[in-house]
Amino acid sequence: MPTIREELAALADPAYRDFQARLVPTVEAGRILGVRTPALRRYARELARRRPDEAHAFVAAHLPHATYDEMNLHAELIGLLARTPEEAFCLLEAFLPHVDNWATCDLIRVGALGRDPDATLERIRSWVAPESPEYVVRFGVTTLMSLFLGDAFEPSQLQLVADIDRPEYYVNMARAWYFSYALIRQGEATLPLFEARPPRLDAWTHNKSLQKARESRRVTPEQRAYLQSLKVRA
Secondary structure, eight states, rough: OOHHHHHHHOOOOOOHHHHHHHHHTTTTTGGOOOOOOOHHHHHHHHHHHHOHHHHHHTTOOOSSSSSSSHHHHHHHHHHOOOOOOHHHHHHHHHHHOOOOOOOHHHHHHOOOGGHHHHHHHHHHHHHHTTTTTHHHHHHHHHHHHHHSSSSTTTHHHHHHTOOOOOOOOOHHHHHHHHHHHHHHHHHHHHHHHHOOSOSSSSSSHHHHHHHHHHHHTSHHHHHHHHHTTTTOOO
């Protein structure tokens, strides 16, 4: 019986492998098999449904996995296997410290976290803490963005992201991504953060957030012009 790695290798596309190597420069090219995301997701669903024992054994295995694609499979399986927030926290705490690139980080989508917003928000606070690794912080920010900009939003959550003081590009891009969505979905609470002078965010994150919000089709020409007026000097 083939191993999971062998099954993933059979799904790989060499052209996509080369493309992916350029997209995730923090990953050694030799670790990339080249499985396209739709194929990876289909495989993850089949593994979780038809071979659940094997899926659970895979996410319990020693980390990190040898290949980028196995790490991505693990990221997908967390969302498929976690039935409760507690199960999700356990799987995430084991996995997140081993994530070494933005693409694997952004594949993690865990619906179970939405069942206990209070516990999830407390966990996000620990994920974005100063001592957390780069992609743990990024995951905390993207989880806040995906789960807490709707009914669970509170203005104080903006400060969680504003207070992050990190040099890493992929952390600050996540912060800008979060604030761009917040400007669109929770504009009344978010705009004062960008109207404040002196600016409350570093210039790069401030301006990148405005840029990404302006690029949204949900923004009117008038709103786009106003957001443009809020840019600050770098």
